[in-house]
Structures are given as C-alpha cells and as structure tokens.
Amino acid sequence: MKELNILYFASLREAVGRPGERLPLPEGVTTLGALREHLAARGEGWSALGAGRNVRAAVNQRMAGFDAPLAEGDEVAFFPPVTGG
Secondary structure, three states: OOEEEEEEOHHHHHHHOOOEEEEEOOOOOOEHHHHHHHHHOOOHHHHHHOOOOOOEEEEOOEEOOOOOEOOOOOEEEEEOOOOOO
C-alpha cells in the first residue's frame, strides 16, 4: 500500500489538531495540490489547508509547487508562510 508521511506545522498543526499522520495515498491523488484538496475536504479545522488559504508545502524536505507529483513513501509538510521581523 502506498503511504505518505504528512507533517503539519505552526498554526496548521493547531487547526488540524495533530503534528502529522501516515496516510495511504488516496485513489486519484497524484499531486500535492490534489492531496491538499483531499485533506481540506475533511471539514472543520482541515479547511485551513483549503484553496484560497496561504499555505506552503514541501515534498521530501524541498519546497514544492502544488503541481508536484507524489510517490509512495514521500514526506509531505504543510506550513503557513514564515514571516521575519
């Protein structure tokens, strides 16, 4: 079974109520953007990942666009934009 290791950081961690999860790669989810939509569809706090929200992502510790392909065993991280001060 294809699985992803998903990590949530900062305010996204608070919104979804967990630091991460292992998730079987859902049927038809082949890109980072499709995974984001799949997770956001869970409702409630998960809407923090939804379209129109300012979310950044990385695949295997490299910044990635939402058109990036996903493969078995990938580590995906979602986080809000980082601001300095």
